[in-house]
Amino acid sequence: MSGSPTLPSLFAQKIVVGVGDAAVSNNPNVILSTYALGSCIGLIVWDPAATVGGLLHFMLPEASLSPDKASAQPAMFGDSGMAFLLQSLRGLKADPSRLRAFCAGGASVLSGPDMFRIGERNTKMAQGLLARHRIPCVGAETGGINNRTVHLDIGQGQVTLKVLGREHRYSLR
DSSP, X not given: OTTOOOHXXXXXXXXXXXXXXXXXXXXXXXXXXXXEESSSEEEEEEETTTTEEEEEEEXXXXXXXXXXXXXHOGGGBHHHHHHHHHHHHHHTTOOGXXXXXXXXXXXXXXXXXXXXXXXXXXXXXXXXXXXXXTOOEEEEEEOSSOOEEEEEETTTTEEEEEETTEEEEXXXX
């Protein structure tokens, strides 16, 4: 019957990743989600062979901005958050050589001039981290002035991006 839910969708679990947080899963019925990415970055990584993925929602590029805060909440910063995310993924048997990524956010959402250019700095940090760890970025939606929402379907390796009421899908396979 058209429009009927599929069996896996009946058992899907959504895990919401807040600002300055990260989550990983190897449960194929889990969807990792983060909402209203402005200048923050939503960095998604997924291992297709192990069916393991993670989502990092970082606010600021570098832990050196506040080492005490980074120690207590590493996912708040791009560099310490990426280290935390990769360690968590390895704990679920992800192989760093198989990881694929998607990046969203990094917008300039402040009205008036953004003299700190946080969105731009966060985007550069995400690109640098992926390059440093040799993780290919198969898609990105960064910059501009609009908030974005992203979802990662762990079982399918599919990213759903929502911006301005439109939905775009990307495969990490």
